[in-house]
Amino acid sequence: MKRREFLSLAGALAAGTMLPLGGARGATGAHVVILGGGVGGATAAKYLRLMDPAIRVTIVEKERRYLRPYGSSEVITGHVGLSDLEIDYTPLQSKYGVTFVFDEAVGFDPIAQRLALKGGESLSYDRLIVSPGIQLLYDQIEGHSEALAKARFPAAWIPGSQTQLLRNQLESMPQGGTFAIVAPPNPFRCPPGPYERGALVAEWCQRHNPRAKILILDPRNSFVTDQSMMLGWNRLYGFNIPLEFMADMPDDVQTHANPGLIEWIRQQDGGTLISLDAGSKALETEGGRVSADVINIIPPMRAGAIAEAMGLTDASGFCPIDPMTFESRLQPKVHVIGDACIADQMPKSGYAANNQAKVTARALVDLFAGREPGPPSWQNTCYALAGSEYGLFVAAVYRLQDGRITAHPGVRFQSLDATPAQIRLGAVYQQNWLASFTEDCFA
Amino acid sequence: MSINHLLPNRHWLMLLALTSTLVSSGLQAETPIGADAAIAAPETLAHPCAGCHGTNGWIDDSAFMPLAGMPESIFIETMLDFREERRASTLMGMVAQGYSDAEIQAMARFFVNQPSEGTSR
CATH class of the missing domain: 3.50.50.60 (FAD/NAD(P)-binding domain)
Structure with a gap:
């Protein structure tokens, strides 16, 4: 309206x-x-x-x-x-x-x-x-529309029938198929979300579709939990961490001769989406044409x-x-x-x-x-999963400073030398948070 | 499974004796926030914790520590241990680093006055 x-x-x-x-x-x-x-x-x-x-x-x-x-x-x-x-x-x-x-x-x-x-x-x-x-602004992507999202290329960023459709598409994806996630431009709801989704899909594919490829096409060169998430991807799915993100990484990080399920295509590698070719199930990106079996476009919002x-x-x-x-x-x-x-x-x-x-x-x-x-006071905590037993997070305290809501300075992400117990606890807390947070809001 | 049940209120009282000396020394720590900044009201500082620790710090059947009714000295000591990295955590260290001594004390005062039985049910 x-x-x-x-x-x-x-x-x-x-x-x-x-x-x-x-x-x-x-x-x-x-x-x-x-x-x-x-x-x-x-x-x-x-x-x-x-x-x-x-x-x-x-x-x-x-x-x-x-x-x-x-x-x-x-x-x-x-x-x-x-x-x-x-x-x-x-x-x-x-x-x-x-x-x-x-x-x-x-x-x-x-x-x-x-x-x-x-x-x-x-x-x-x-x-x-x-x-x-x-x-969600489906129409801002050339070749895309809300009707196409509902029928074939779900965003699944506001839960509902598109979420179920994406679930069904993952289950029926051919062995060795490609699952493409298009991350939205800033600003967007749930900044760690596209990368967590990539991880969870990779974990599912490890069990059910081990030759599958998960592509994350990104209009950015970095993201909110990037180093801690990439460390999880490296440990769990054989992801090769780009050199720029290797600072302070622990000794167990490996360079895999055959990189695993997740491929992160950054803006500088041509990850920005230009258009959807619905007829041939392909994405035109700045880096070229990408065909995929499942296309999950999270549009601008x-x-x-x-x-x-x-x-x-x-x-x-x-x-x-x-x-x-x-x-x-x-x-x-x-x-x-x-x-x-x-x-x-x-x-x-x-x-x-x-x-x-x-x-x-x-x-x-x-x-x-x-x-x-x-005076007001705020916190934010976003838990994210690199796997169902591999938790990470971003957390910060905010206050009003010069009229702007400002994060307290300092480290806000999981330490790269977090112990296995801390990583496991992050996942336990993520599941407990779903319940405690729902209760604080709704009950 | 409930970790809370392992630590009912009466056990805090025992911990109190063990930590009271640390508390008095811990509060000497430098305040990390600009001292001139106005401090928010205790409940305003405390409500953000509820997203994990429950409304007014009351929570049951969860991995998170209930804060309602927690003795002030336990709350203060725990937060200072997180803030000064004397105690390992997942994210509580980062949260605690966002608060000054005065803010932590204000939160402690708020939570000790909350009923530790589930009044919200």
Whole structure:
């Protein structure tokens, strides 16, 4: 939906029915409406209710159940099924008293502080939190489209039927076949994700398709966990680490005469995608034509469509915010959190969205009480797997410095001389994190 | 399997006696953050930990250490050991390096006051 079309629907607000829960603004405690029941929206709702039970919280969400994107590459290799990603909204309602409206916003009046919903109702708010996640821009790749992604060349970057399709394609890939992963340009959700996916697919192929090739085509020359991930690839899949990344590598790193399953084609080696040739299942890259049996294109992305429709995005496609409160710099009393917002040095990760939600909840409680919000504090932890028993991570603490969200300086990745026990523990923690993180957000 | 169950609250009290002297010396360590930076409220500093350690530090049946009800001196000593690399870790060393002494003390105060039984269930 285009922005003008969306805003024009605000006129429909006058005629719409007010939901009872949207009435009496400010009378019995402030009303916060949250668009999107993902990690950011759910965490904001839960923590608002924990911090001040007098605040009424309504989440507007299309889907009755959430499919978590974090850990969803494990569906592709069959470690878990698609249904294992499902998260139920019942605890947020029963334990924390969050109201859910399963509907979509179709109109927005920032002056009257009201939303129009597709079902015909309208909701008024004292503060609105928008946590829409990302949209994938399939059409920015020549020869590609959303229809092709759904039918043949899945992104599987937002979990759903494309995730299952990619799972099925891996299983039916011919012996010795090629599985191509196209990494997206910056900025993107889950920076270690494409490389973890490559590792997990390689691990699966080691058992089921040992002559297979996993190509990671990359518009970059480095990535977030690069050295620690490449060390894992070297140890587990016979990957030859490029010379530039050999500094400080431990003695057990080997140069393999016959490099193994994973091939990482960097920008400088021609890894940047130019177009998809759907008819002959091939990718045109800066380095030449690449044919593959399975093609997993993770396209460029920007903030979820609703953010654009509401006038919350800038030219980058993401949403500028005040990092103290995550209030939009473009619309008053609207806060944008999670992958959709521009959070300076924080990555687009679930952990970041969860932490941004907590800072926003605290700021709203303070603002409603007439207090100046205090200094914020954030962390990010992204676990990643180089194999199902080989864990690594990126972790950092963030604070506000000169008006920007800034990582505490220092090492943020797994040490290259981590012991086998530390590496194994990283994988144990990754699996435990999936549960503890889900609980902190949703239960 | 639950590692938590191996370390119920009463055992922290025993550890307390062993570590109290270290705590007082550990806090002499240089504060790595600019001393003029305003310190966030204790709960604001503590909530980021919940992504692994559970809401308000309460967690059950997990490999992660519950923090709710942990004696302040144990929390402080553990964080300083991680920060000063006296104790091996996966990522806690890197997390601890992001916090000043005052911030660690504030977090410790927050967690000791959280109920260690599962009030969120």
